[in-house]
Amino acid sequence: MRNLQLNRFRPTMTSSWHSALVRYISVDWIQKSSTAIHRRSGLLMAGTLVAAMSLLSSAPRLCAAPQHDRLGPGFGKEFTASLDEVMQALQDVLQDQTIHGTYVFDKERTLTGAKTVESTPLFAPWKGGGKVFYKIRADAIAPRHFLESADQGTIAVRYIVTSVNPERTRLHIDAVFVENSHRTVHQSDGTVESSEGKAIQDRLQALQFAEQEAADAQRRRDSIDLAKQTLVRQREDETTRLAAAQSSVQDLEQRVNSLRHEVERRIKAPGAALKAAPFHSAANIATLAAYTEVVIVIVTPRWYGVETPDGKRGWVSLDQLESLP
Secondary structure, eight states, X not given: OHHHHHHHHHHHHHHHHHHHHHHHHHHHHHHHHHHHHHHHHHHHHHHHHHHHHHHHHHHHHHHTSOOTTOOOSSEEEEESSOHHHHHHHHHHHHTTOEETTOOSBTTBXXXXXXXXXXXXXXXXXXXXXXXXXXXXXXEEESOTTBTXXXXXXXXXXXXXXXXXXXXXEEEEEEEEEEETTTOOEEEBOSHHHHHHHHHHHHHHHHHHHHHHHHHHHHHHHHHHHHHHHHHHHHHHHHHHHHHHHHHHHHHHHHHHHHHHHHHEEEEOTTEEEEESSSSTTSOEEEEEETTOEEEEEXXXXXXXXXXXXXXXXXXXXXXXXXXXX
């Protein structure tokens, strides 16, 4: 009877023990699985963190290789000047050995020692339009106006010049500072580019002013030369007119002399009497000395009616007169 009762409850006990065992195994497996998952999650997070740090450490190297045809924020300006004029101003700034708008020491606000180069690895080769030029300054220590610069490195400035039309030219300037050790790239805050642009603009204005002054001086010289030429021509014309007038005077004098020879005579030596009528028996008005010049007023075959220099009129026999010398 007792065995029968035990047999009746054995399946129930066995089933309860099995359920408890399953629950125990399940809880243990879940705890172990959870521990493994946590471990794997930690490893995965650690790996992700290492990868992110590696990516961040390599980010400056990626920044050190900008796109070939893209312009940075930099400085851009369009000048009312020809390409040759802007190029001349740019060449003067390229050769001034100065990086404008930055410095290393507070007591010396000018950074010299820069040089012009044909290319630099701090900028990728330029494949865009226009002409490109570079100026660098090596071994600069934490230069001002480059974001978060705190090491020794090289400053590089890039100038891109593009002709818009014969009278307008566009200029774009970029500047970077790259550390020697970590190769970290520090962008300019814009001061360097704008200062370089102002230096070029000032030089361009000086060149244009000098060119305008030279043009004005040339115009003044041309005006003076034109005035001199006009004066010379006027003098030549006056000389020609004077010569013509003198010639006319000479002709007139010759004509007058010719007329004088025609209408004037002089008294032969030793003199003659001025008669009141064309007769030898006529009364004498005056006695005319030898070589007295008289003007013929009336002509007859044997007598001339004459007028003396003092205004007296009378008659003189033809044989007592002779032509003027």
